[in-house]
Structure formats: structure tokens, C-alpha cells
Amino acid sequence: MKHGKKPFLTDRRFGYLLLLPALLLFGLVIIYPVARNVYLSFHEKSIATGMVESFAGFKHYLKIFTRDLRFRQALGNTLYFTVVSVGIEFLLGLSFALLLNLNFRFRNFARASVILPWALPTAVMAMAWRWIYHDIYGVANDILLRLGIIREAVAWLGKSPLAMHAAIFSDAWKTTSFMALMLLAGLQSIPQELYAAASIDGAGGWARFRYVTLPLLRPVIILALLFRSLQAFAVFDLIWVLTQGGPGGTTETLSVYLYSYTFRYLNLGYGSALSVAIFALSLIIIFVILFFQREEVELG
Amino acid sequence: MKSKKGRMVFFYCLIALVVLFSLSPFLWQVITSFKPSQEIFSRPVKYLPSHIDLSAYSRIFIRHPFGRQILNSIFIASISTFLCLSVASLAAYAVARFKIMGGRGFLLFILLLSLFPPVVLIVPLYEMVSSWGLMNNWLALIIPYASLNLPFAIWVMNSFFQQIPGALEDAAKVDGLSRLGILVRIILPLSAPALATTAILVFIFCWNEFLLALTFMTRDAARTVPVGIAMLSGASQYEIPWDQISAATVLTTLPLVTFVILFQRKIVEGLTAGAVKG
Numbered sequence: 001m002k003h004g005k006k007p008f009l010t011d012r013r014f015g016y017l018l019l020l021p022a023l024l025l026f027g028l029v030i031i032y033p034v035a036r037n038v039y040l041s042f043h044e045k046s047i048a049t050g051m052v053e054s055f056a057g058f059k060h061y062l063k064i065f066t067r068d069l070r071f072r073q074a075l076g077n078t079l080y081f082t083v084v085s086v087g088i089e090f091l092l093g094l095s096f097a098l099l100l101n102l103n104f105r106f107r108n109f110a111r112a113s114v115i116l117p118w119a120l121p122t123a124v125m126a127m128a129w130r131w132i133y134h135d136i137y138g139v140a141n142d143i144l145l146r147l148g149i150i151r152e153a154v155a156w157l158g159k160s161p162l163a164m165h166a167a168i169f170s171d172a173w174k175t176t177s178f179m180a181l182m183l184l185a186g187l188q189s190i191p192q193e194l195y196a197a198a199s200i201d202g203a204g205g206w207a208r209f210r211y212v213t214l215p216l217l218r219p220v221i222i223l224a225l226l227f228r229s230l231q232a233f234a235v236f237d238l239i240w241v242l243t244q245g246g247p248g249g250t251t252e253t254l255s256v257y258l259y260s261y262t263f264r265y266l267n268l269g270y271g272s273a274l275s276v277a278i279f280a281l282s283l284i285i286i287f288v289i290l291f292f293q294r295e296e297v298e299l300g
Numbered sequence: 301m302k303s304k305k306g307r308m309v310f311f312y313c314l315i316a317l318v319v320l321f322s323l324s325p326f327l328w329q330v331i332t333s334f335k336p337s338q339e340i341f342s343r344p345v346k347y348l349p350s351h352i353d354l355s356a357y358s359r360i361f362i363r364h365p366f367g368r369q370i371l372n373s374i375f376i377a378s379i380s381t382f383l384c385l386s387v388a389s390l391a392a393y394a395v396a397r398f399k400i401m402g403g404r405g406f407l408l409f410i411l412l413l414s415l416f417p418p419v420v421l422i423v424p425l426y427e428m429v430s431s432w433g434l435m436n437n438w439l440a441l442i443i444p445y446a447s448l449n450l451p452f453a454i455w456v457m458n459s460f461f462q463q464i465p466g467a468l469e470d471a472a473k474v475d476g477l478s479r480l481g482i483l484v485r486i487i488l489p490l491s492a493p494a495l496a497t498t499a500i501l502v503f504i505f506c507w508n509e510f511l512l513a514l515t516f517m518t519r520d521a522a523r524t525v526p527v528g529i530a531m532l533s534g535a536s537q538y539e540i541p542w543d544q545i546s547a548a549t550v551l552t553t554l555p556l557v558t559f560v561i562l563f564q565r566k567i568v569e570g571l572t573a574g575a576v577k578g
Contacts, residue, residue: 014479015398019406022391022450029447030413033424040423096318104315112564113319116326119556119567121508123526124549128329131542139328142345173325178571185572227415234417237510241530255419263515268423275420282416 034279040272047266060273071274073249074257075281077164081253082232085171086225092172093179093224100180101187118177126241129170133157133242157243160250167242167251171235179224186220187213219293226289230282254278326553333357333546340543356543357551363541365521366548369528372517373552376438376524377506380445384502385495387446388453393483395454396461397469407458414451418511429516436522441513445506452505453498456570460494461487497570500563504556525552 009017044056064071100111117125132140133156141153156166190213198208236255239245245252245260252260258278262271332340336353339346360366395403425444434440464487472482488495513524523531529548532541560567 009479011398011479012400015394015400018390018394018398018483019400021387022454025387025443025447025450026410026413029425029444030421033421033428036424036427037420099314099318102311104311106315108564110315110319111568112561113322115560115564115567116557117322119504119560120326120553121510121526121556123508123510123530124552125325127529127532127545128325128549130540131332131545132325132328134542137341137343137345137542139345146344173321177322181568181571185568230415230417234419236417236419237526240510240514255417258419259422259511262423262426268427271423275423278417279420282420286412286415 037272037275037279040269041276043269045268047268056269060270061277063270064273064277070249070252070257070261071254071277074252074254077249077251078233078235078253078255081164081168081171081235082229085168085175086228086232088168088172089176089179089228090221090225092176094183096176096180097183097187100184114177114180116177117174118181120174122174122237123241125174126170126238129166129173130157130242133166158247160247163243163247163251167239170242171232171238174238175228175231179228182220182224182227183217186217186224190216222289222293226286229285229289233282233285234278254281326557329546329549329553332542333550335543337543356547359541360544360547360551363544364528364532364548365523366525366528366551368521369523369525370551372438372522373507373524373526376441376445377503379438380442380449380506381499381503383442383446384449384453385457385499388450388498389457389488389491389495390483391450392454392457392461393487396458397466407455410451410454414448418448422511422515425512426515434516436517436519440516441509441524444512445509449502449505453502456498456501457491457494460491464490493566497563497566500559500567501570504559507556 041060042056042058043053044059045053096114100107100114104110132138135141135153135155135158138153138156140156141150144150145153154162157163194212194216195208198212203211234255235253236259239251239253239256240259243251245256254274255278258271258274261274262268331347331349333356334352334354335346335349336351337355339349394400395406400406421444429435429440468486468490469482472486477485507524508526509524510526510530513527514530517523517527520528520531525548529545529552532545532548
């Protein structure tokens with residue numbers, strides 16, 4: 001740059017230039033598709049009928065909210081899956097985090113083992129679970145039979161209330177590690193002096209947990225619940241590989257429904273309307289959880 | 301209160317249970333992959349193979365394009381990770397150093413973007429990929445993978461860049477380095493640990509991705525390993541080659557197991573950097 005002349009490339013312009021590639025990628029892969037979804041959701045468009053587009057108005061949305069029983073079932077399944085699996089993994093994850101936060105031999109090995117389920121591909125581990133749940137040669141049946149918990153082999157993925165709970169168990173296995181990791185990071189940010197002070201004041205183990213750990217962990221807990229609820233709400237890989245939504249649609253979640261409907265009937269218009277509905281429902285989850293966070297802040 | 305020794309035993313039993321819970325499905329795949337075929341289908345279940353049989357490992361390569369699928373996964377995940385990190389470090393640096401329109405707001409906006417279920421993008425992305433003739437093309441996965449991992453990468457890189465003292469950059473400026481020179485010769489080398497952490501995590505995300513790979517890779521030889529393994533199920537549920545699936549599972553997850561053992565601490569830091577400290 002020459003002295004005295006104002007350079008064309010100011011810091012601010014240089015900053016935007018650095019941001020440009022990221023904005024381009026966001027635009028291409030996230031922003032444009034979301035906008036395109038909204039547009040398509042008001043149109044008829046089917047790959048089967050040669051990609052012709054025609055205006056459909058609110059037709060798709062009307063169908064989703066009034067006549068589509070499969071959507072209703074999938075919504076119910078998804079909510080059940082989300083609440084139960086996130087609930088279980090929160091309790092498990094918190095216990096794991098409290099254990100791993102202590103000082104003991106082999107702690108690094110224990111931590112590495114707990115991270116492992118998170119790092120492995122969901123689809124691949126879902127295949128592993130299908131083998132574990134196998135009705136004839138599966139190890140789940142074998143162990144439970146030997147322990148005398150069940151009397152005869154069970155078709156875990158083939159019967160209605162069982163399949164959903166088998167899926168929830170696999171999901172809890174897979175994602176408890178993420179919850180444990182986040183909560184562990186939160187635990188480590190709590191100053192040790194607080195525990196010392198609480199002990200001097202005569203607080204026992206439970207009181208220290210209740211009045212020191214939980215309140216200070218609350219922001220991390222809310223964040224972890226937000227992440228995990230949204231991920232569970234969008235569950236696809238696990239269900240697709242385990243059951244494809246069966247038996248009889250009893251494990252079909254919204255993502256699986258959207259996928260199978262769109263690519264079985266090649267109806268892009270209706271698929272887009274379903275996408276927008278799922279998008280809106282995710283927004284509701286975000287607002288509900290953030291609302292609770294606001295309330296906690298106001299109370300505290 | 302019980303004796304100290306008793307409590308220690310109880311505590312280590314709890315830890316052992318947690319470790320067993322986390323490892324057992326993976327270990328079961330390892331055991332299954334070593335079993336001779338007839339012992340896989342035996343009742344009652346045999347918990348240890350009579351001898352170690354590695355034939356499932358050769359069959360997975362001979363009967364399926366598994367070698368090709370591993371190469372697909374390696375290339376797609378590596379190129380996506382490289383693209384994602386290049387773009388993310390530029391953006392993260394811009395947000396960390398230059399006071400551009402709502403730096404904090406931009407970070408919150410991309411955090412929000414990363415929260416939405418990827419399945420809602422599948423219809424328009426499918427439309428784009430098929431109309432541009434990119435089905436079964438690596439680009440159909442590389443560009444979405446790089447973009448979808450950008451929010452996470454920008455968050456982690458940004459929180460790291462903010463810790464680098466501005467005085468360092470001023471000194472470099474005095475020494476006559478250009479702005480791009482500062483980024484490439486000062487900031488990026490200093491951030492090597494953060495870049496490595498982010499790269500490991502983004503690579504894992506790309507290696508594990510299923511939905512887009514399932515949709516855009518329709519030819520068997522074009523598939524990535526997670527889809528390849530999930531598609532190994534035969535026409536009926538009685539034809540599933542469980543021995544080959546377990547061998548493929550072990551081969552696919554081994555790099556991840558290695559990553560986790562080697563970089564346990566970095567993974568924990570990286571995963572929680574954006575979320576907890578942000």
C-alpha cells in the first residue's frame with residue numbers, strides 16, 4: 001500500500017472477503033435448499049411425472065395436518081423416541097460424567113471407552129445391533145435366557161412395542177457418551193473451592209450435589225438437552241438400518257417418513273412440505289428449551 | 301460407613317460396568333468377525349471362537365466392492381475435511397479479528413443453522429444433484445459435507461483464534477507481512493493444534509455420514525463404507541452375511557478406535573470448545 005492513499009482493501013473489506021467462501025457454501029447447501037423447500041411445498045412436483053411443476057397452494061399442508069395418519073403416527077413415535085431416549089441418556093450420561101470426573105487409575109482408558117460409541121458410525125453400529133437383537137442367533141436373547149429374565153427367544157425388532165424400545169436402547173448406547181462428555185466438561189469448570197466451602201458448612205454428598213453441582217451445571221445441562229433433543233428428533237440412520245420404520249410403522253420417525261415417502265413416491269412437493277413441517281417443529285423445540293433457560297436465569 | 305476397601309471395590313465395579321456397556325457391542329463384532337461361519341450360526345451362542353478364522357475378511361473384499369468403498373470414504377472424507385477447514389479458518393479469522401457486521405450474531409446464526417435436522421435439506425439437494433448430473437460423483441458428497449460441518453469448524457476455530465494475542469499480529473505487520481501473510485505464516489501455524497483437533501472431528505463426521513451418501517451414491521462401487529455395510533443385507537433377512545458385516549464393521553471402525561485412543565483428550569476439548577465455553 002502507498003502512503004497517504006486510502007487502500008481499496010480496508011480491514012473490513014478484507015474481512016468480508018475471507019467470509020465469502022463460507023457464505024457461498026452456506027448459501028448453496030443450506031440457505032437455498034431451505035428456501036427451495038418453502039417454494040416447492042406450495043407446488044406439485046414429482047419425479048415420476050417428468051418433473052413438471054404446478055401451483056398447489058396449501059394442498060400439501062392441509063393434507064399433512066388433517067388427513068395424513070402416517071404423519072401423525074410418525075410424529076407420535078418421534079416425540080416418544082425423543083423424550084424417552086434423551087431422558088435415559090441424560091440420567092446415564094450424568095452418572096458417567098460424575099464417575100469419570102473422579103480421580104482414579106485407568107481414568108484415561110475409561111474416558112476413551114466412553115467416547116467410543118459416539119465416534120463410531122451410527123449406521124454401522126445399527127447393523128451391529130441388528131445382529132445383537134437377532135431373534136435366533138442374537139446375543140441379547142442368549143444372555144437374557146441364561147439369566148432367566150426371559151423364557152423364550154424374543155423377536156426384538158419384529159414386535160410392536162419391543163422394536164421401539166430396542167431402538168431407544170441402541171440410541172441410548174450410542175449417544176450417552178456425547179451427553180457424558182458435555183456434562184464432564186461442565187463439571188470440570190466448577191471451582192473446587194465451592195465444594196470445600198459447602199463441606200465446611202456441613203453439607204453431605206447429596207447436599208453438595210443438589211446445591212452446588214446441579215445449579216452450576218444447569219447451563220450446560222440445558223445446552224446438552226437442546227443438542228440431543230434436536231438430534232433425537234431428527235433420528236434417521238439408526239431407525240433406517242434397524243427397522244426401516246417397521247413393524248407396521250411403529251418405529252417410523254418423521255425423518256424416516258419424509259425419506260421413504262419422498263423417495264418411494266418420488267413426490268418432491270409433498271416431501272418439501274414435510275421438510276418445512278419438521279423444520280418448524282424443530283424451531284418449536286429450540287424455543288421451548290430456550291424459554292426454560294430464560295426462566296431459570298430470571299429465578300436465579 | 302463401610303470400609304474404605306469395600307468402597308473402592310464397589311467404585312471400580314461401577315467403572316468396569318460403564319466400560320463394558322460402552323465397549324461390548326463393538327467387541328461382539330470383533331468376536332463375530334473371527335468366528336468360523338458355522339459357529340456364528342450356533343445355538344446356544346458361542347462366546348469364544350474355537351479358532352480364529354479370518355476368511356470373512358477376505359470374502360468382504362472378494363464378494364463386495366469393499367476395497368473400493370473404503371477408498372471412496374477415505375478420499376471423500378479427506379477432501380471434505382480439507383475444504384471445510386480451509387474455508388472455516390478464513391471465516392473464523394474474519395469473525396475473530398475484523399469488526400464486521402455482527403460477528404457474534406453471525407456465530408449465533410450459524411449455530412442455529414447447525415441445529416436443524418439435515419434431513420430437511422434432502423429434497424432440494426437431491427433435485428440439485430440429479431439435475432446437475434452429479435449422482436454417484438464424489439462432489440455430490442464433498443461439497444455438502446464441507447458445508448454442513450462449517451458451523452462446527454468455525455465455532456471451534458474462532459474460539460481458538462480469539463486466544464491468540466493481537467500484539468503478535470501487530471508485530472508481524474510492522475515487519476511488513478501482508479494481511480494474508482499474517483494469517484498464513486503466523487496465525488495458522490500457531491493454531492496447528494486447534495486445526496488438528498477440528499480436522500479429526502470433521503473427518504469423523506464425514507466418515508460416519510449416512511443420509512446423503514445413501515441418497516446420492518446409488519451404484520455399489522460409488523458408495524461409502526457406512527452405506528456399503530448397511531446395504532450388505534441381502535434380499536431377505538435370512539440372507540444377511542453377518543460374518544462379512546462384522547469384518548467390515550471392524551475394518552471401518554478401526555481407524556476411529558485408533559483416533560479415539562490417540563486423541564482422547566483433544567476430542568473432548570474440541571467437542572466441548574464450541575458448546576460449553578462459547
